[in-house]
Amino acid sequence: MNTMAITRLPAQGRQLFPGIMACGVVAAASTFLSQHYGAPVMLFALLVGLAMNFLSGDGVCAPGIGFTARELLRVGVALLGLRITAAQVVALGWQPVVIVIVAVVVTITVSMVVARLLGFQSLFGLLTGGATAICGASAALALSAALPAHPQKERATLFTVIGVSALSTFAMISYPMLAHWLGLDHHATGVFLGGTIHDVAQVVGSGYGISRETGDVATLVKLMRVAMLLPVIVFAAMLTRARTGPGAARPPLLPWFAVAFALLVLVNSTGWVPKGLQDFGSDVSRWCLVAAIAGIGMKTQLKDLATVGLKPILLMVGEAVFLVVLVLGMQHFG
Template identity: 65%
Template sequence: MANALMNAHQRSKELLPGFIVSAVVAAAACFLSEHYGAPVMLFALLLGMGLNFLSADGKCKAGIEFTARTVLRIGIALLGMRITLGQITALGWQPIVLVISLVAITISASVIAAKTLGFNKFFGMLTGGATAICGASAALALSAALPNHPQKEKATLFTVIGVSALSTLAMIVYPMIAKWLNLSPIEAGVFLGATIHDVAQVVGAGYSMSTETGDTATVVKLMRVAMLLPVILCAAMITRMQGNDATGERPPLLPFFAVGFLVLACINSTGWVPTIVQTGLNDLSRWCLVIAISALGMKTQLKELASVGMKPILLMIGETIFLILLVLTLMHWLL
C-alpha cells in the first residue's frame, strides 16, 4: 500500500508540470476566444504550437504526453452528458434517418476522396468524421480510436484547424443560405444543425435566426454528436483488425472513453441528473478537450503543418460543400 502511494505521488510529480502548462494555455485560449470571437480550439492549438519547445525532453514532457492522451479521452467520454434519447426522438424519424445517412455517406465519400488524392484511408475517416459529426471533438475522438501512425498527430491537428476555421465561416454564411432558400424555421434549424461542424457555431447560427430555429438546430446537432459512438466503434474495430499497436498489445474492441460516452448518455436520458451537475460535467468536458488540444499543439511544430500542401485543404473544403448538397437533397426527400 505504501509503495503504491509512493509510486502515485512520484507519478503525479512527473505529470503535474506538463498538465499545468497545458491548463494555463487553455485558460489563455478561452480568454482570447471570449474577447475576439474565434473558436477556442483554434486559439488553444496556435498558442500550444507557440510553446512546442516544452514538449522536448524536460520536466513538462511526460505531463504533456499524458494530457494529450488521457485527458483527451476523459473529455470525450464526458460528451455523453450533452445528449438524451428523448432529444433524439422528439423530432420524429425523418431527422434521425437524415443524420444517419449524412454521417455514413459523408465518411464513405471522404475515404474514397482521400484515397483518390493519394492519402491514407484513415485520413479520410478523420476529416470525414470531423465534417459529418461534431467538428474538432469528433476529430480528437476518432484520432484516439484509429491506429497509431507517425503522421497521426499532424493529421489530427490539421483537421482540427481546418474544421474550426470552416465552422466559423459556416456560422456566418449558412444562415444567409437558409434565408436565400426560403427555408421555414424548422427546415432552417435542420439545415444548420446538419451542416455546421461544431456545436457552438450551430448554436450561434441557429439562435441568430430565431428561437425555434436555434432549438431545432441544437437537437439535430446533438443527434450528430450521438453518431460519434457507432463511428468510434467502427474505427476501433478497424484498428483491432490492424493487429497489435506499438506497445504489442491488442487494442480493445470498444475504447473506455466510448463506453463512458454511452454510459453517461444513458444516465443523462433518465432525467435524474440535476441541471447543475449536467452543466458542470459539460463544462468539465469542454475544459478537458481544450486542455488536451493545447497539449497536442505543444507536440507539433508549425513548419510540419505548413508542409501539408493544398490537397488536404481542398479535401476538407470539398467535404464541406458535399455535406451541404447532401443535406439539402436529403431534406428534399425526407422533410
C-alpha cells in the first residue's frame, strides 16, 4: 500500500494502520522463525514483541498495537470455531468426552483455589488453569479477553502465554516417552496426548509422530478440549459481571466473540462449509492470535515480567502435573 492509498483511508484507519502493520510484521517474522526452528510461534511472537516494546509508547504505532492486542484477539478466538464439528465430538465415544469435561472443570477449579492460597486473585488461577486445561496460549488469550480490566491483566496474560508455551514444548517431547514407558496402546496414548498437551499443533505433531491412529485420536480429543473454551468463557464473563461494582457498566454475559465461536461451530457442523474455507478461517485465526500476542508483548515491559517471582511458575507447573495425573488416573480407572 503506497502513501496515496494510506491518505485515502478513513481517519481511524490511518491512526491504527502503523501499529497493526508493526504487529503483522512481528507475526510474519515469528511464523518464519517457528517454521525454521521448531519452537512455538506464540513464544517467538512474544519474544520479538517484547524486543519492540518501544513502539507502544506515545508514538504513531501505539493505537494500532492496542487495537491488535484487543480486537484482533477476539476475531482470532471467534474463528477457532471453524476447527470443530459436533460429529468430531460424537466420534470420540463417551469415555474421552467425560475425561475432557472432568479434566477441564477439575483443573480450573483446583487452580483457582490454589491461586487464592498462594495470595493471588482466583481469576489468575482461572487464566492459568484454563490455559493448561484447554488449549494453551489460545485459551489464555480468549480468557484474558473475557476477564475484567485490571492493571496487572496484560502482565498476567503474557506470563501465562510464556509459561504455557514452554510447558507445551516440554510436553510434546516428554509425554510420548511417558506413554511408551507406561505401556499405553495407540488409542490410549492418543487420549492421553490429546487430553494433556497444551497446544493443538504440538498435539498433532506428537500424536502423528507415533502412529496415524494415535494422531487421529489425539487430534479429536484436543478439539474437544478446544470446544470447552465456550463454557469457560461464559463462566469467566459471569465472574466479571458478578465482580463489577455498583453503578459501573456490566459487560455482556456472552461476549460477542463467544457467540461467534458457538455459531461457527454450529455452521461448521452442518457440513456446508468447504474444506478450503475451514482451512482459510483457521489460518486467519492463527494470524490474528499471533499478531495479538505480538501486540501484548509490545505493550509489556521486561522489568514487569522479572518481578513475577517463583509462585506463579510453581502454580503453572503444578497445574500441568495435576492434569497429567488426573487424565492417566481416569484412563486407568475408567
